[in-house]
Amino acid sequence: MTEPKNTSRAQLSVLDFCTIYEGETPQASIQHSVDLAQRAEELGYLRMWYTEHHNMPSISSSSPAVLIAHIGAKTNSIRLGAGGIMLPNHSPYVIAEQFGTLEEMYPDRIDLGLGRAPGTDAQTLGRALRRDYNAAERFPEDVRELQAYLADKSPIPGVQAVPGAGTNVPLYILGSSMFGASLAAKYGLPYAFASHFAPTHLEQATRYYRENFQPSEVLDAPYVIAGVNVTAGKTQDEANELFEKVCFNRVRTMVGRGRYLTDEQVEQIVATPQGQQVLDMLRYSAIGTKDDIRDYLTDFQELAAADELMISLQGTSRASTLQSLEILADAWGTK
Template identity: 50%
Template sequence: MTRPPEYSVLDLAPIREGDTPADALRNSLDLARQAERWGYKRFWLAEHHNIPGIASAATAVVIGHVAGGTSRIRVGAGGVMLPNHAPLVIAEQFGTLASLYPGRIDLGLGRAPGGDRQTTYALRRSLESTEGDFPRDVAELRSYFRPAAPGQAVRAIPGEGLDVPIWILGSSDFGARLAAELGLPFAFASHFAPDYLLQALSLYRDNFRPSESLAEPRVMIGVNAFAAETDAEGARLFTSLQQAFVGLVRGRRGLLQPPVESMDGLWTPAERMQVERMTRISVVGSPDSIRRSLGVIVEATKADELMLTGQIFDHAARLRSFEIVARVCAELADGQMGRGTSAADVHAAGAAASPAPR
């Protein structure tokens, strides 16, 4: 049987229809405090810009807010979009966080812009980039966390000599290859871009080079989780995410919408197909359904850690969903994981776990 994975939370600090960013940030801290109590290992926040429904644009600031309001859970970025920033700035920010909250800060790095082209230009003042920029920026950033060399002209203070674990994030073979080459842990964004999940994990594991940071490959996968007392209620909660993805497909991003009884009339057949493809690594429904679906996904991917995310409109329902999932993950750790699945089953698991609303 596959070793049971650890389980963590990815929060986008969703701004609901009728709420403000301040409301979203208060809800994120409340979720983090409960996640700590329920045994989640990490609480990560993601960098997105110019998106009305996400309040975590200033990611390092929100990480400090959450870390300061909790006591044990690891808090980090899932991730910082490194091309938007000078590596020295990120080293200083996360060096400061690690100094304030020692042993609790993670730094996940991605190379996507986290917004549209106009937003990217506003952040970077340039749209020019090459495939080699990101690996060079990662190398520079890592150098600032090492003890300073004699005569080193530029130093990260705070930052140098601190242990800030770095993860490479990705949704393709690029991130998988880089993480393997550098001997770093790899987190795959299967909660919204699952197409190359199994290929990327295989590539990463096959090409992994042990490093001073990591002796063996370590894989984290993103999973959408919408748990409730019944399958029908889980599917209803899931419609908030489905509406968000319809907006993404149409290029119209907005605030998180309340759930609906049916998506009929809210998407076209082509949009439905695209949304279901993008969200197929999702577990939706009652505790029994969540248990079965997670078991299949874990057996198929052999993931070391699940990064669970759930953009649920009602905050109380979101808390209840993460509580149910934590209990299910604990049961899997006790040896109740499913057996006999194959890698080919991961697609079927996602399809079965993400029922279309009635």
Template identity: 45%
Template sequence: MSAKTFNHIPLSVLDLAPVLEGSTPEQSFKNSVDLARNVEKFGFNRYWLAEHHNMPGIASSATSVLIGHIAGATHEMRVGSGGVMLPNHASLVIAEQFGTLATLYPGRIDLGLGRAPGTDQATAYALRRTLNQQVEDFPMQVEELENYFAGTAGVRSVPGEGLTIPIWLLGSSGFSAQLSAQKGLPFSFASHFAPDNTIAALNLYRDNFTPSDVLDEPYAMIGVNVIAADTDEEAKYLATTQQEQTLSIRRGQPEKLQPPIENPNEVWSEMEKAVVEQSANSPYTLIGSKETVQQGLEKLLEDTGADEMIINSQIYDINARIRSYEIVGELME
């Protein structure tokens, strides 16, 4: 694996459009526009939004609509899905939606696809009206989608047909890594929440990669949680928001994004504290000052050989969130 220097690879942004405690989705969308405009100035490569449903703290459920809103508020940065959960949709609908986006914002739209529901079973049923689909159906859905863009399907996607829209496969296991390799597509691994599977999935992708019209060689992006601040102490304080979110999901009680707390030990049990510490100690979760974050990112590059990193920063205060991305952006200069 060839050595890469940190300031020579693209960095991107993953936005879950968090709904803050005491706030509304309307404010979340305003915050996302504010963040997108700033990270574009900071030099970030792409801005992805993720599909989740029935989550009070995440407002990006209508992912393609929000992608259009962000693309319209920015100028050059790529905007896309990280990802659209394809089993929740008819492939034709996604072809038409992203064909529309790519027509409105040519050369700027990415289509990242996942095979998880992005929600619980009851909500998946509400979205699909059936849960008869199998994991094995995902490759056929992807191929169907590709055929709509290529104009080789029996039904025409207008707009969409004839457009070149980059398709990425997203995953947290080896399934999408292998499928990406077989199809010669770029691959993005969710190392920010599945750190233990990262190296195995990247190896599986690279070892089995078949060149395609899209890519001559493998291209892998990894997800990284970053909470950056001017001091390590401030970053650790800000990071309690993400830790609270992790615990609320583990408890099966997802909630709005909570403000940081001064003394977490007052609200977490010993078992919950152990869960938080395990997550915080992951090499794919970086909490600290510019120097601390830089060391962590350089170590990740050395360990993974990633071609790109996508940064998730669950920070309650929008100004602190923007500052976190600004600090990371300075490392690209």
């Protein structure tokens, strides 16, 4: 695996949740994801990743492979991947076939980030996905099995992933704890830390990964991707106002979980320990004008010891998200 290196300023990529904004349909959110990828490609971003979530009314990225297939046909060069596939929800063999197919369709453009969380609630996990609650315990073995299928070294005699075998789609271990850092270091794979929503162990995990990394056939040195939120505006006041709305909506979505909450109820929740815990998920957030964003991300890159920053654009509409994408590109000099 050859990763682009930048000894000074980290490469920028975008994590797209395929958000369904208020008043929109899933169809509109998918078209927005196409527009976002096309604009990111024009602006020089490295890659777009899509998340696997289920039973979330504001997110339509339940099938990353399908989204990637669609967006790949609408773009030309930007890398596309899952950030990630929640591997315990699936058979490694099926994921090898899916992403092997994508690699054949869009050669040298496909990434495969792997996580072990369910990406949904307990009801959906057990009854709708029919996932074994203990499936996550097999995550290390499942990663190895998937890697074998993609390398044309099937662990099952007479069984081959077609497409998939020999494509060697690049794998990335995702995580928000020491487990992912340890596994990525042991397997010699790149590591992506989800600090955009799980900030607690960022420094500890990335330090451990770098110090314990074991070179492998696919990667000879550690490679860290760190998630960070960005809300950019033409003025500081504009950015602050937008971010306040983002925080308000985050509390409403995560605490409400499908129940309608009035503005007054959300304001009351924000003042509670539960509300503050939700807001702390956004701890690593660059908010402000072009200069503010550049300065924040420069410091964050050093804090995270990151080779690449995976940007989660925080907005309340398609227009505000695209604006942040463009201001960030100007601030960081992506082209």
